[in-house]
Each structure stands twice: as structure tokens, then as C-alpha cells.
Amino acid sequence: MDGPAVQYGRSAFDGVEVTIQVNVEQVLTSRNCGGGSSGGELGDVTGDGYVDIVAIERTGDMYVYPGNGYSFNARYWVRSGWTGLNTAVGDVTGDGIADIVAVEGNGNMYVYPGNGYSFNARYWVGNGWNGLSVNLGNVTGSAAADIVAVDGNGNMYVHPGNGYSFNARYWVGNGWNQQRVHLGNVTGAAWADIVAVEGNGNMYVHPGNGYSFNARYWVGNGWNGPVIA
Numbered sequence: 447m448d449g450p451a452v453q454y455g456r457s458a459f460d461g462v463e464v465t466i467q468v469n470v471e472q473v474l475t476s477r478n479c480g481g482g483s484s485g486g487e488l489g490d491v492t493g494d495g496y497v498d499i500v501a502i503e504r505t506g507d508m509y510v511y512p513g514n515g516y517s518f519n520a521r522y523w524v525r526s527g528w529t530g531l532n533t534a535v536g537d538v539t540g541d542g543i544a545d546i547v548a549v550e551g552n553g554n555m556y557v558y559p560g561n562g563y564s565f566n567a568r569y570w571v572g573n574g575w576n577g578l579s580v581n582l583g584n585v586t587g588s589a590a591a592d593i594v595a596v597d598g599n600g601n602m603y604v605h606p607g608n609g610y611s612f613n614a615r616y617w618v619g620n621g622w623n624q625q626r627v628h629l630g631n632v633t634g635a636a637w638a639d640i641v642a643v644e645g646n647g648n649m650y651v652h653p654g655n656g657y658s659f660n661a662r663y664w665v666g667n668g669w670n671g672p673v674i675a
């Protein structure tokens with residue numbers, strides 16, 4: 447593989463900007479800016495209050511890098527065969543442990559509940575999710591994660607989580623298809639904000655208000671590289 451031996455990613459998560467160093471073999475990128483089946487996302491898989499990285503290699507192997515409050519410890523293997531899925535990480539069930547939402551190519555969505563180390567057997571939550579960019583975060587301020595979905599026309603919808611699956615969606619706005627969208631709590635309020643990166647590398651924060659998102663403010667530029675959240 448061409449390129450440097452080490453890639454750097456930055457993430458705004460829970461108000462902390464994290465710089466993450468990974469070997470290029472691990473191909474840790476956001477699913478929104480990476481290609482193929484590689485991807486990485488943040489969530490507290492282990493339930494200790496520190497965010498961990500869920501990384502998916504192009505081979506379909508999934509690993510967890512446990513966070514230690516400063517950086518990340520050595521990874522452990524979770525499962526294989528994780529290919530062809532659009533994946534988001536967040537606490538769907540509201541128990542404080544990160545779960546995985548995965549969308550198959552046919553549009554079926556499943557939840558893989560976290561158990562504090564890896565993930566239990568999946569359950570089906572619905573279909574019709576193909577063609578959508580799916581992000582998980584706490585938009586409404588409840589314990590259970592909500593879905594923020596962007597369709598091919600740039601319309602953004604929130605699907606409120608109910609602790610098991612997701613309720614009927616409501617529309618929040620449009621024009622969201624020209625940027626990479628990440629959810630995280632930047633402002634320290636009780637709900638998630640959007641961190642959006644445009645194609646020119648400009649990063650903006652759209653503060654959440656418990657229902658949708660307020661007018662954005664500019665954070666910086668040079669964010670063309672992988673951003674995981």
C-alpha cells in the first residue's frame with residue numbers, strides 16, 4: 447500500500463479533540479470518507495466511561511482499541527466477516543454500553559447489542575435504510591441513541607431511539623449531502639451536536655438543541671483527512 451507508515455486522525459468527541467495514530471495497515475478512517483469496508487468509530491464498548499475505537503479492516507475483521515482516557519490501548523479482535531455493511535456505533539439500548547447498528551445492502555437494519563467486551567447476536571429493526579448515511583448520537587437528550595440519517599438529496603432526518611429500535615422520523619433540514627457528518631457532544635450540553643466537514647476541509651459545529659441543530663459556527667480547516675466519531 448502506498449502512503450505513509452502512519453496516518454493521523456482527529457476527532458471532536460465529548461469536547462475533547464483526540465489525535466489518533468494508527469498503522470496504515472489498519473486503514474482507520476471514517477466510513478463517510480473511507481472506501482470499501484474499512485471504517486472506524488468511537489463508542490464506549492467496554493462500559494468504563496472512556497471512549498474506545500471500533501475499527502473494521504478491509505478484510506472484514508473488527509477490532510476494539512480500548513480507550514484509557516488519554517489514548518488507546520492495544521486492540522483486541524471481536525469478529526470477522528464484517529463486510530458490505532454500513533455501520534454506526536452508539537448506545538441504542540441506553541445501558542451505557544455502545545452497540546452497533548448495521549445496514550445491509552438490501553436496506554435491512556440490525557442492532558448488535560454491546561455486552562461490555564464485544565457484541566451479542568443481532569436483532570432486526572427495520573428495512574428501507576439503503577441509500578442513507580446513518581449516524582448515531584443522542585440528539586433528543588434521552589439515554590437511548592437516535593439516528594441522524596441523510597438521504598441522497600441531502601435531506602436530514604432524526605429517528606428518535608426508544609431503547610430498542612427507532613420511532614418515526616422527522617425532517618430537520620436539507621443541503622447535507624455536500625459534507626461529511628459526524629455526531630458528538632462538542633458543547634457539553636445534554637444532547638449531541640453535529641461536526642460537519644466540507645470537501646474543502648472546513649469544519650463546522652452545528653450545536654444541537656434537543657430536537658434539531660442550530661446555525662453552525664466555523665471551527666477550523668485542514669480536516670480533509672480521516673475524522674472518526
Ligand SMILES: [Ca+2]
Nearest residue numbers: 490492494496
Ligand atoms: Ca471504554
Ligand SMILES: [Ca+2]
Nearest residue numbers: 537539541543
Ligand atoms: Ca447499549
